[in-house]
Amino acid sequence: MKEDSRNGGFVDRSLIGILAFLKNSLFAEEHALKHGFIQSLDPRIKTLTFILFIVVILLAKTIPLVLSLYLLCLLLACISKVNLGFFLKRTWIFIPLFSLFIALPALFSNFTPGEELFSFKAAGLALVITRPGALTVLLFVLRVTAIVSFAVLLSITTRHCELLKVLRIFGIPQAFVMVLGVCYRYIYIFIGIIENTYLAIKSRVGTEIHYKSGQQIVGWNIAFLWVRSYRLNEDVYKAMLSRGYNGEPYVLDDFKVNSRDWLWLAFSGVIGICITCFFH
Amino acid sequence: MHNLLFSLKNVWFSYLGKFPALAAVDIDINAGQKISIIGANGSGKSTLLHLLDGLIFADKGAASFCGRELNEKDFNDSEFSRNFRRKVGFVFQNPDVQLFCPTVKEDIIFGPLQLGFGKDETQKRLEKLIAILAIEGLLERSPNQLSIGEKRKVALASTLIIRPDILILDEPTAGLDPLTTRHIIDLLIDENISGKTIITSTHDLHIVEEISDVVYVFGRERRIVKFGSPDSILSDTALLSENNLVHIHSHRHKDKVHVHPHVRLEHHLQDGEPG
Numbered sequence: 001m002k003e004d005s006r007n008g009g010f011v012d013r014s015l016i017g018i019l020a021f022l023k024n025s026l027f028a029e030e031h032a033l034k035h036g037f038i039q040s041l042d043p044r045i046k047t048l049t050f051i052l053f054i055v056v057i058l059l060a061k062t063i064p065l066v067l068s069l070y071l072l073c074l075l076l077a078c079i080s081k082v083n084l085g086f087f088l089k090r091t092w093i094f095i096p097l098f099s100l101f102i103a104l105p106a107l108f109s110n111f112t113p114g115e116e117l118f119s120f121k122a123a124g125l126a127l128v129i130t131r132p133g134a135l136t137v138l139l140f141v142l143r144v145t146a147i148v149s150f151a152v153l154l155s156i157t158t159r160h161c162e163l164l165k166v167l168r169i170f171g172i173p174q175a176f177v178m179v180l181g182v183c184y185r186y187i188y189i190f191i192g193i194i195e196n197t198y199l200a201i202k203s204r205v206g207t208e209i210h211y212k213s214g215q216q217i218v219g220w221n222i223a224f225l226w227v228r229s230y231r232l233n234e235d236v237y238k239a240m241l242s243r244g245y246n247g248e249p250y251v252l253d254d255f256k257v258n259s260r261d262w263l264w265l266a267f268s269g270v271i272g273i274c275i276t277c278f279f280h
Numbered sequence: 281m282h283n284l285l286f287s288l289k290n291v292w293f294s295y296l297g298k299f300p301a302l303a304a305v306d307i308d309i310n311a312g313q314k315i316s317i318i319g320a321n322g323s324g325k326s327t328l329l330h331l332l333d334g335l336i337f338a339d340k341g342a343a344s345f346c347g348r349e350l351n352e353k354d355f356n357d358s359e360f361s362r363n364f365r366r367k368v369g370f371v372f373q374n375p376d377v378q379l380f381c382p383t384v385k386e387d388i389i390f391g392p393l394q395l396g397f398g399k400d401e402t403q404k405r406l407e408k409l410i411a412i413l414a415i416e417g418l419l420e421r422s423p424n425q426l427s428i429g430e431k432r433k434v435a436l437a438s439t440l441i442i443r444p445d446i447l448i449l450d451e452p453t454a455g456l457d458p459l460t461t462r463h464i465i466d467l468l469i470d471e472n473i474s475g476k477t478i479i480t481s482t483h484d485l486h487i488v489e490e491i492s493d494v495v496y497v498f499g500r501e502r503r504i505v506k507f508g509s510p511d512s513i514l515s516d517t518a519l520l521s522e523n524n525l526v527h528i529h530s531h532r533h534k535d536k537v538h539v540h541p542h543v544r545l546e547h548h549l550q551d552g553e554p555g
Contacts, residue, residue: 159420160382161382161383161386161422164382181380181381181382181386182380182381184382185379185380185381185382185422185423185424186380188422188424189376189424232376232377235372235374235377236377236380238330238335238372238377239370239372239377239378239380240380240390241335242333242335242365242369242370242372243365243390243391243394243395243438243439243442244361244362244365244366244391244394244395244442245390245394246358246361246362246394249394250393250394250396251386251393252386252389252393252399252402252403
């Protein structure tokens with residue numbers, strides 16, 4: 001686009017960055033395929049215990065309790081061969097930082113009165129940070145971080161197809177799970193189409209085109225993608241019909257629980273109860 | 281005829297009622313036959329195969345399977361639909377359409393589970409099939425991670441596991457390397473020897489002779505312009521040329537320029553020269 005080269009570069013980088021992020025976060029199964037501790041567990045037991053930990057964190061009212069569960073999560077990441085730097089980056093960007101901004105006002109005496117910890121002036125206003133305010137914010141951010149960490153650890157150490165199967169076991173209607181699975185499958189194809197279309201445009205017109213033409217090309221491609229997705233939708237439905245689908249999908253559950261899974265379940269239960277009792 | 285499977289009499293079909301796709305098609309297909317449908321792009325081959333698989337229905341004319349008319353109403357009867365789907369298997373042109381599950385294994389076992397074969401039977405069939413097609417290493421992978429050849433093999437497996445009596449294949453070798461093409465052709469020939477009816481659409485004339493007892497040629501008007509034995513069709517260069525199925529091929533063997541329509545390898549062997 002001929003706004004200026006910096007903008008063109010920005011659009012380029014954004015598009016390629018978004019597509020690469022989608023591919024890496026949705027489709028890369030690098031950590032799920034490693035032979036670590038969490039990866040070796042049955043996905044149902046793993047999900048159940050992670051949900052248990054998340055519930056304990058949600059109900060926790062003390063910082064040491066949440067902190068100990070967060071440390072347990074980091075320990076699990078380490079023994080599951082997940083790179084700690086990658087894991088911290090993945091869990092601390094966005095959600096915990098975002099939650100910090102939300103919780104920030106609670107620091108001050110106007111919202112959380114109590115013992116003064118620190119005071120300062122900003123724009124002619126006297127602001128007082130209170131001890132209860134600071135503790136509330138710390139607990140909130142830590143809680144969000146711990147929950148996000150458990151959720152991320154579960155998603156990166158479990159193959160997406162297994163997570164979808166687990167949804168079925170937790171009572172989510174089969175038709176809904178199947179739609180999710182089909183979406184997951186075809187998002188990848190559409191990412192490929194967008195990438196190739198972008199390269200095809202770039203190879204023929206370059207990046208230096210008038211913004212109006214650029215808008216036309218983008219608009220035309222959105223329409224083209226819509227038509228393709230509509231056609232694909234029809235064809236996939238035909239392929240399902242052709243193999244006997246009649247609106248009620250049947251699936252094979254081939255999970256196997258072994259003694260290690262039962263041990264982990266018992267251990268998680270005991271840990272959950274002990275931590276809760278000890279810190280309450 | 282007692283072993284007549286499909287019978288199409290003066291069948292017409294158009295998309296949305298205004299884009300003609302089939303015109304006055306007459307075809308009879310008997311049990312155990314190998315049928316090839318050849319024609320240029322957009323000549324109606326895929327539409328015909330979809331019609332034979334009961335995915336679309338004729339606007340005009342009569343299409344029947346084992347003496348029973350193929351219409352939408354009958355496919356709403358779950359018993360008829362299930363029996364039909366157990367007997368007729370379809371391999372789509374685009375394997376990405378056929379492989380819609382998150383993993384290869386789920387894709388392969390989708391058909392038998394829907395058709396009520398039971399979990400143990402499905403598992404047994406799967407084990408047998410992965411040994412035949414040598415796809416054990418692919419089972420836990422996502423279809424996104426497969427090459428086009430692997431996708432076609434898996435798409436074929438997802439149909440073969442149903443063990444249909446009739447196998448319909450829409451351009452099964454398109455875009456494949458010669459070795460994978462060979463594997464697929466060998467597999468189809470084996471299936472035919474074991475008694476299955478094979479109906480294939482293709483524009484790869486090199487494979488037509490092996491996979492056909494009868495060849496139907498579709499013309500630009502989306503109607504059958506000729507049918508007959510592979511020999512009689514493949515030797516009709518004017519017909520093939522008129523329907524965009526051959527081109528004049530010129531190349532050099534040592535110092536001798538060699539010009540011929542590109543139909544069969546035998547053209548290269550006429551002078552005792554390799555292709």
